[in-house]
Amino acid sequence: xxxxxxxxxxxxxxxxxxxxxxxxxxxxxxxxxxxxxxxxxxxxxxxxxxxxxxxxxxxxxxxxxxxxxxxxxxxxxxxxxxxxxxxxxxxxxxxxxxxxxxxxxxxxxxxxxxxxx
Amino acid sequence: xxxxxxxxxxxxxxxxxxxxxxxxxxxxxxxxxxxxxxxxxxxxxxxxxxxxxxxxxxxxxxxxxxxxxxxxxxxxxxxxxxxxxxxxxxxxxxxxxxxxxxxxxxxxxxxxxxxxx
Numbered sequence: 001x002x003x004x005x006x007x008x009x010x011x012x013x014x015x016x017x018x019x020x021x022x023x024x025x026x027x028x029x030x031x032x033x034x035x036x037x038x039x040x041x042x043x044x045x046x047x048x049x050x051x052x053x054x055x056x057x058x059x060x061x062x063x064x065x066x067x068x069x070x071x072x073x074x075x076x077x078x079x080x081x082x083x084x085x086x087x088x089x090x091x092x093x094x095x096x097x098x099x100x101x102x103x104x105x106x107x108x109x110x111x112x113x114x115x116x117x
Numbered sequence: 118x119x120x121x122x123x124x125x126x127x128x129x130x131x132x133x134x135x136x137x138x139x140x141x142x143x144x145x146x147x148x149x150x151x152x153x154x155x156x157x158x159x160x161x162x163x164x165x166x167x168x169x170x171x172x173x174x175x176x177x178x179x180x181x182x183x184x185x186x187x188x189x190x191x192x193x194x195x196x197x198x199x200x201x202x203x204x205x206x207x208x209x210x211x212x213x214x215x216x217x218x219x220x221x222x223x224x225x226x227x228x229x230x231x232x233x234x
Contacts, residue, residue: 015136019129024205031212081213082206088141089203095148096198 010062014085017061022046023054027063030077037073127179131202134178139163140171144180147194154190 041051058064062080066073158168175181179197
C-alpha cells in the first residue's frame with residue numbers, strides 16, 4: 001500500500017486545506033481575481049485574524065500567495081494548482097467505476113447472507 | 118461567497134478524510150476488494166487500534182462501510198463515492214484555467230512594479 005503518490009505530503013496539505021468551507025470559498029473568490037484580506041473577510045463575517053489563519057493554511061499548501069503592500073496583504077491564487085488532487089481523485093474514481101457498483105455489491109452480499117440462513 | 122455547495126458538510130469530511138496518506142492507501146486497497154482491519158493494517162506496520170481510527174474517519178465520511186462478523190471487522194468501499202469532491206475540484210480547475218495562467222500573472226505583476234520604479 002506504499003507508493004510515492006500516496007505519501008506525497010503536499011497532497012496531504014492540499015486535501016486538508018480544502019476540508020473547510022471558508023477556505024474553499026476563498027479559493028473560489030480568488031479564482032475571480034486577487035483580493036485583500038479585508039475583501040476576503042467581508043462576506044464571511046469573520047474577523048481579519050480569523051480569515052488570515054485560513055489564508056495561512058492555503059499559503060502553506062501552496063494554493064495561495066500573499067504579498068504585503070504597506071498595511072494591506074494582497075492574496076492571489078498559486079503557485080500550485082489542484083492537479084495532484086485532481087489526479088488522485090480521478091484515478092480513484094476510475095478504480096471504483098471499473099471494479100464494481102458498490103451499492104449493488106452490498107445488496108448482493110446481504111442477499112447471499114439471507115439465503116444462507 | 119456563501120453557497121450550498123461550499124457549505125456542504127459531507128464535502129468537508131471527505132476532503133479531511135483524504136488528507137492522510139494511510140487513509141488514501143486504505144481506499145486504494147479497498148478499491149481492489151473488501152478487506153479486514155488486520156489485512157489493512159499489515160502493510161502499514163500500524164497497530165489495529167491505529168488503523169481502526171483511520172477507518173472510523175473514512176466511515177464517518179461515508180467512504181467506507183464496515184461490518185463485524187464475530188471478532189473480525191470487514192471493510193468495503195461506500196456508500197458514498199468521491200463525486201462531490203471531484204465536482205468541486207473540476208469546477209475550480211475550470212475557473213482557474215479560464216481566468217489566467219497564475220505564474221504569468223505573477224511575473225507580469227512583478228514586471229509592472231519594476232517598470233514603475
